[in-house]
Amino acid sequence: MTMREIKLHDRSAFVAMRNAGQLAARVMDYLAPHVVPGVSTGKLDQLAHDFIIANHAIPAPLNYKGFPKSICTSVNHVVCHGIPDDKKILLAGDIINIDVTVILDGWHGDTSRMYWAGEPPLKAKKLTDVTYDAMMVGIKAIKPGGHFGDIGAAIQKFVAPHRYSIVRDFCGHGLGRVFHDEPNVMHHAQPERGAAFRPGMFFTVEPMLNIGTHEVKVLQDGWTAVTRDKSLSAQFEHTVGIGEHGVEIFTTSPAGLHHPPY
Ligand code: MF3
Ligand code: CO
Ligand code: CO
Numbered sequence: 001m002t003m004r005e006i007k008l009h010d011r012s013a014f015v016a017m018r019n020a021g022q023l024a025a026r027v028m029d030y031l032a033p034h035v036v037p038g039v040s041t042g043k044l045d046q047l048a049h050d051f052i053i054a055n056h057a058i059p060a061p062l063n064y065k066g067f068p069k070s071i072c073t074s075v076n077h078v079v080c081h082g083i084p085d086d087k088k089i090l091l092a093g094d095i096i097n098i099d100v101t102v103i104l105d106g107w108h109g110d111t112s113r114m115y116w117a118g119e120p121p122l123k124a125k126k127l128t129d130v131t132y133d134a135m136m137v138g139i140k141a142i143k144p145g146g147h148f149g150d151i152g153a154a155i156q157k158f159v160a161p162h163r164y165s166i167v168r169d170f171c172g173h174g175l176g177r178v179f180h181d182e183p184n185v186m187h188h189a190q191p192e193r194g195a196a197f198r199p200g201m202f203f204t205v206e207p208m209l210n211i212g213t214h215e216v217k218v219l220q221d222g223w224t225a226v227t228r229d230k231s232l233s234a235q236f237e238h239t240v241g242i243g244e245h246g247v248e249i250f251t252t253s254p255a256g257l258h259h260p261p262y
Contacts, residue, residue: 006174006182008200013107013176014241014248017202020057020102020109021239021250027051027100028113029255032262035096035115041073042086044098052102060101060108060179067223072099072112079208079216079225079233080170092118095128097235101179108175110204111251112237116260123211124232125260130162131209131234132259138187138205139240142247146197152189155207167208167233169216170225174203175239188214199244206237 009017027048034047049070052059059070067083074082074097075090082097090096099112114128134155141154151172159166172185183195187207212231219226227233236259239250252258 004182006195006198006201007176008198009176009202009241010200013202014243016105016107017109017176017239017241017250020104020107021111022109022254023052023055023057023104024100024102024109024111024239025251025253027102028098028111029253029257031098032115032257035090035098035117037090037092037094037117039090040086041075041082041084041088041090041096044073045069045071045084048100056104058103060103060110064179072097074099074233074235076232077227077230079167079210079227080235081223081225083221083223090117093120093124095120095124095232095234099235099237106177108177108179108239109251110175110179110237110239112206112235113257114234114236114260115262127164127209127211127232127234128260130159130164131207132236134159134207134209135205135236135238138207139238139247139249142197142240142242144197144246147192147194148183148185148197149189149193150191151205152186153191155187156189159209164209164211165214167210167214167216170208172204172206172237174201176202197242199242201242202239204237204239206235208233208235
């Protein structure tokens with residue numbers, strides 16, 4: 001039987017993850033003023049790639065399972081894993097998720113934020129705000145004695161009154177020296193289910209919310225995931241670690257650019 005064990009990391013790994021997470025967050029901060037109507041997602045990829053290389057790190061997505069670019073850029077009804085393209089130009093009112101993962105000294109820092117090109121419609125702004133809050137509610141559910149299911153249960157309870165749906169086909173994940181490791185972190189789950197939280201665990205919380213149904217499909221390129229009903233989708237992602245005294249977010253914005261407007 002294959003073992004599905006969640007790695008427990010030591011203090012030196014926390015230092016490494018703090019460094020990787022902070023670099024990923026700095027990439028996001030750096031991109032903020034560039035996300036404007038008229039910019040291409042290919043240009044954002046190039047800016048992020050060059051910034052990461054200049055900081056002695058590696059963009060983890062590049063060539064990962066054949067992914068062709070250094071970041072993911074997911075516009076409007078694209079749920080995740082959108083491929084940057086010089087021909088894809090942002091229009092005023094678009095919302096975009098940019099997902100950055102760096103490898104610094106062998107450790108992964110994985111984070112994503114929403115950005116607004118110009119002034120999006122109110123329903124897009126509300127979706128963005130609720131998605132950020134859903135991620136933070138999920139992170140706050142990580143407590144000693146709890147279980148991974150508590151994260152998804154807390155997110156579900158928070159999102160329900162807003163009538164958005166939670167994407168089920170993509171999850172958060174353990175990470176460290178490995179990009180996608182055990183466990184799967186569900187954003188839609190039952191309380192007290194799943195593995196118990198233990199100090200030394202590193203993983204992401206990265207909920208995706210849709211205005212319409214939760215159903216997604218992957219396009220012919222093998223990567224781009226879109227909402228089946230073409231409704232808007234939003235996502236935020238942090239990399240976190242469980243310390244002896246509680247959860248630590250590694251990917252907090254050093255510039256305070258937590259959610260738009262920036
Ligand atoms: N960063 C994404 C995540 O949150 C994964 C991107 S994999 C890629 O897990 F190949 F699409 F880049
Ligand atoms: Co991730
Ligand atoms: Co990511």
